Amino acid sequence: MTRSDLTHLYFLLDRSGSMQSIKSDIEGGFAAFVDEQRKGAGECRATLAQFDDVYEVVYADRPVADVPPLDLQPRNMTALHDAMGRLITDAGARLDALPASQRPGTVIVAIMTDGLENASKEWTGASIKSLVSQQSNAYNWTFMYMGADQDAVEVGASLGIAREHSVTFSRSMSRDAMGVAGSKISKLRAARISAPAAPMEAFTDAERASLTE
Numbered sequence: 039m040t041r042s043d044l045t046h047l048y049f050l051l052d053r054s055g056s057m058q059s060i061k062s063d064i065e066g067g068f069a070a071f072v073d074e075q076r077k078g079a080g081e082c083r084a085t086l087a088q089f090d091d092v093y094e095v096v097y098a099d100r101p102v103a104d105v106p107p108l109d110l111q112p113r114n115m116t117a118l119h120d121a122m123g124r125l126i127t128d129a130g131a132r133l134d135a136l137p138a139s140q141r142p143g144t145v146i147v148a149i150m151t152d153g154l155e156n157a158s159k160e161w162t163g164a165s166i167k168s169l170v171s172q173q174s175n176a177y178n179w180t181f182m183y184m185g186a187d188q189d190a191v192e193v194g195a196s197l198g199i200a201r202e203h204s205v206t207f208s209r210s211m212s213r214d215a216m217g218v219a220g221s222k223i224s225k226l227r228a229a230r231i232s233a234p235a236a237p238m239e240a241f242t243d244a245e246r247a248s249l250t251e
Contacts, residue, residue, distance in 0.1 A: 042143040042234050043080035045227045050125050052151035053088040057112040060152065060212050067213035068108040074220035075102045079228040083142070085129070089121035090114035091157040115157035122149065122197070123161035126169055144230045145179045146223055152186035152209060154193070163196055170198030180226065180238050184215050202240030207249040218245050
């Protein structure tokens with residue numbers, strides 16, 4: 039049996055050049071997001087990966103209490119598919135190597151980007167959709183997609199992510215988007231302790247409207 043009181047949160051963050059204009063908002067929003075998880079029920083471990091046209095793991099499997107401040111250094115293009123492929127396959131292999139008693143009962147993959155795919159070489163949208171669907175259906179992973187100034191619901195759906203768990207935000211609302219996401223993740227963590235199959239709350243119409251003002 040997996041540990042119902044343990045969550046592993048994988049956060050995949052865009053650091054392409056266009057993120058420069060919202061760098062401080064992203065850093066501040068991420069700090070608040072992490073603080074929210076520190077107060078959440080149960081135990082939470084975090085992995086942060088950043089991507090442009092290069093994929094980089096900033097830290098892996100770290101207790102959320104020990105997560106350092108974010109230092110975002112925007113640059114280059116947006117290889118979203120390749121980054122998702124690397125993160126998901128690496129996470130799956132790492133978790134599979136653990137004894138069942140040490141595996142997290144809840145795995146959440148949160149993706150935040152302000153641009154559309156334009157630089158991947160190894161993964162396609164179709165192959166990512168298949169991978170996301172596999173992890174969602176076979177292992178009950180939860181995926182969240184936050185996209186700035188794009189139809190994030192449609193983009194997320196094209197990648198296999200449930201429409202109710204994808205949200206569009208205006209660039210000026212990036213801090214708020216992280217706040218809303220952090221609250222939903224905290225609620226899911228608490229619910230999963232007693233109900234291992236509990237779903238994450240959907241983004242509401244009011245939340246969607248507030249993030250695109």
